[in-house]
Amino acid sequence: xxxxxxxxxxxxxxxxxxxxxxxxxxxxxxxxxxxxxxxxxxxxxxxxxxxxxxxxxxxxxxxxxxxxxxxxxxxxxxxxxxxxxxxxxxxxxxxxxxxxxxxxxxxxxxxxxxxxxxxxxxxxxxxxxxxxxxxxx
Numbered sequence: 001x002x003x004x005x006x007x008x009x010x011x012x013x014x015x016x017x018x019x020x021x022x023x024x025x026x027x028x029x030x031x032x033x034x035x036x037x038x039x040x041x042x043x044x045x046x047x048x049x050x051x052x053x054x055x056x057x058x059x060x061x062x063x064x065x066x067x068x069x070x071x072x073x074x075x076x077x078x079x080x081x082x083x084x085x086x087x088x089x090x091x092x093x094x095x096x097x098x099x100x101x102x103x104x105x106x107x108x109x110x111x112x113x114x115x116x117x118x119x120x121x122x123x124x125x126x127x128x129x130x131x132x133x134x135x136x137x
Contacts, residue, residue, distance in 0.1 A: 001048060002046065002048050002049050002069070002088070003088055003090070003091045004091045004093070004111075004112055005046055006044045006046050006051075006093065006110060006112070006117065007044055007045060007046045008043075008044060008136055008137075009041065009042070009043045009044075009136065009137040010041065010042045010043075010044065010117055010134035010135065010136060010137060011039065011041045011134060011135060011136075011137040012038075012039040012040055012041070012132050012133070012134055013039075013116075013133055013134065013135045014132070014133040015036075015037075015039075015130070015131065015132045015133070016130070016131045017128065017129055017130040017131060018035065018036040018037075018038075018121075018130040018131075018132070019032055019036040019130075020128040020129075020130070021121050021122075021123065021126075021128045021129055021130030022035060022036060022130070023128070024123050024126035024128035025104065025106065025123050025126075026102065026104070031078075040055050040056055040057075040132070041055070041056045041137055042054065042055045042056075042134065043055075049068055049069035049070065050067075050068050050069075051065070051066065051067055051068070051069070051086075052064065052065070052066050053065040053066075063077070065084075067084060067086055067095075069086045069087060069088060069093070070086070070087060071085075072084070072085050073085075080099060080101050080102075081100070082097045082098060082099055082100075083097065083098045083100070084096065084097050084098075089109070091111060091112065092109045092110065092111040093109065093110045093111070094107065094108075094109050095107070095108045095109070095110075104123065104124070105123075105124040106121065106122065106123050106124065107121075107122045107123075107124065108120070108121050108122075115135065115136065116133055116134060116135050117133070117134040118131065118132075118133055119131065119132045119133075119134065
């Protein structure tokens with residue numbers, strides 16, 4: 001049984017440090033400017049440890065991430081295939097992604113704090129972090 005249920009539609013209400021994080025990842029400046037001030041909406045469907053996360057993307061597309069906690073998976077972001085692995089760290093959901101193309105590892109954590117999801121982005125090898133805070137839509 002999953003320790004937390006993230007199910008629901010969530011909208012970004014606040015963010016911090018996204019520009020620094022994206023630059024540390026080596027993102028092109030146009031990507032930094034588009035995504036640093038972006039307020040995504042996520043629709044999370046969770047059944048125990050199985051997740052489907054639909055995220056509204058800037059150009060009116062929906063990016064879908066499907067995974068089972070503890071099972072490696074692959075997904076595509078901006079045309080690049082990434083490998084992902086998730087696990088529970090107490091009540092935090094931790095996602096590690098690996099880019100074969102860029103040999104980079106990033107860590108994204110989700111946790112419920114009160115009635116909000118705090119989503120933190122970190123890049124291995126950099127002190128820069130970004131955070132987005134979501135509230136129920």
